[in-house]
Amino acid sequence: MGLWAMVAGVLPATVAAQPPCLAPRDVSFAPSPPRAGTLFRVHLPPSLAASVTTARLAGEPLHFRTVGDSVSAFAAVPVDSTRGLTLALLCTNGARVDVRIPTRDGEYPLERLTVAPRFSAPPDSALQARQRREAARAAEVSRASHATPRLFTEPFLVPRTTRITSGFGGGRTFNGTVTSRHMGTDYAGAVGAPVRAANRGIVRLVDGFHLGGNVIYLDHGEGLVTAYLHLSRHRVAEGDTVSRGQVIGDVGATGRVTGPHLHFIVRYGNVTVDPESVVERK
Numbered sequence: 001m002g003l004w005a006m007v008a009g010v011l012p013a014t015v016a017a018q019p020p021c022l023a024p025r026d027v028s029f030a031p032s033p034p035r036a037g038t039l040f041r042v043h044l045p046p047s048l049a050a051s052v053t054t055a056r057l058a059g060e061p062l063h064f065r066t067v068g069d070s071v072s073a074f075a076a077v078p079v080d081s082t083r084g085l086t087l088a089l090l091c092t093n094g095a096r097v098d099v100r101i102p103t104r105d106g107e108y109p110l111e112r113l114t115v116a117p118r119f120s121a122p123p124d125s126a127l128q129a130r131q132r133r134e135a136a137r138a139a140e141v142s143r144a145s146h147a148t149p150r151l152f153t154e155p156f157l158v159p160r161t162t163r164i165t166s167g168f169g170g171g172r173t174f175n176g177t178v179t180s181r182h183m184g185t186d187y188a189g190a191v192g193a194p195v196r197a198a199n200r201g202i203v204r205l206v207d208g209f210h211l212g213g214n215v216i217y218l219d220h221g222e223g224l225v226t227a228y229l230h231l232s233r234h235r236v237a238e239g240d241t242v243s244r245g246q247v248i249g250d251v252g253a254t255g256r257v258t259g260p261h262l263h264f265i266v267r268y269g270n271v272t273v274d275p276e277s278v279v280e281r282k
C-alpha cells in the first residue's frame with residue numbers, strides 16, 4: 001500500500017464536501033402539535049431536504065416528497081402516546097439529528113359494550129394462535145407497504161357516507177373491564193350495502209379472520225394501508241389494483257360483531273390512526 005492510499009484513508013476530505021445537516025428548529029409539523037392517534041405531516045425546508053437520508057418516527061420510516069416548493073412526509077402518532085415523540089433524522093454527513101415532537105392527548109372516550117358470551121371468556125390457545133397469525137399477516141401488509149411506491153394522488157375518501165356508530169380510540173369495556181381500544185371507525189350499513197376503497201391501492205389481503213370476519217387490506221403505498229372488516233362479501237381478489245371509490249365489498253356481520261356494520265382501519269406502517277384524521281369530508 002502506497003502513501004496515497006493511506007492519506008486517502010485518514011483525511012476527512014469527503015466530510016467537508018457534504019451539505020450541512022439541518023437543525024431541529026428547521027423541521028415543522030402540521031397540525032402542530034399533532035394529536036395522539038392521528039396522521040400528520042412533517043415539513044423540511046427544501047434547501048436542506050437533500051441532506052436528510054433517512055427519517056424514522058414511532059418505529060416507522062418516513063417518505064419525503066417534493067411538491068412545488070414544499071417537502072413533506074406523512075407520519076403517525078400512536079394512540080397511547082402521552083410524552084411526545086422523537087423524530088430521528090440521519091444526514092448525508094453521517095450526523096444524527098433528534099427532533100422532539102410534542103403531542104396532544106387524543107381525549108378518546110370510554111365506551112361500554114355488551115358482547116356475545118362466547119367472546120367474554122379468554123380465547124383458548126388454538127384460537128389465540130389463530131388470532132396472532134392473522135394479526136401477523138395484517139402487520140406484514142403494513143411492513144411491506146413502505147416498499148410500495150405511492151399509488152394515490154387524491155385525498156382519502158370515507159368508505160361509506162353513512163353515520164358513524166362508533167368512533168376511533170375509545171376504550172371498550174367488556175363486562176366492566178377495559179380490555180381494548182376501538183382501533184377503527186364503525187359506519188352504519190345493512191348487510192349487502194356497498195363498501196368503497198378509500199383510495200387507489202393494491203389488494204394485499206382477502207380472507208376470513210376470527211375477529212375481523214371477512215376482511216380486505218389495501219396497500220396505498222409509502223406505508224399507508226386501509227382495511228375493511230366484517231364484510232358479507234368480497235368483490236376483489238389479492239393482487240387487484242382498485243381505484244378510489246371503487247366498490248370492493250359488501251357490509252356484513254362476520255367476525256366479532258353485535259350487528260352488521262363496517263369497521264374501517266387506517267394504518268401508517270403498523271401505527272393505527274383515527275380514519276377521521278385521514279379522510280376528506282365534504
Ligand SMILES: [Zn+2]
Binds near residue numbers: 166182184185264
Ligand atoms: Zn369497530
